[in-house]
Amino acid sequence: MVGWEIALVVAVVGLLVCQSSWLFKDAKKRSRYPWFWGIWGLIQFPMPLLCYLLIVRVNWAKRRNY
Numbered sequence: 001m002v003g004w005e006i007a008l009v010v011a012v013v014g015l016l017v018c019q020s021s022w023l024f025k026d027a028k029k030r031s032r033y034p035w036f037w038g039i040w041g042l043i044q045f046p047m048p049l050l051c052y053l054l055i056v057r058v059n060w061a062k063r064r065n066y
Contacts, residue, residue: 016042023052032056 001009024038037056040048 012045016045019045019049023048027052027056030056 020041
């Protein structure tokens with residue numbers, strides 16, 4: 001591997017670990033399946049983060065107009 005390839009791999013691994021730890025901590029605080037979100041956050045980027053923000057963080061009940 002060349003130097004820039006190693007730096008890229010380290011950056012991607014760091015990004016995935018940061019995303020996973022944030023998802024785990026926030027989901028644990030909200031009691032929303034923290035292990036699921038944490039493991040999914042380690043596998044890929046950015047889809048778990050986007051899904052988490054849309055599914056867990058957005059309060060859809062407040063957005064409805066009755």
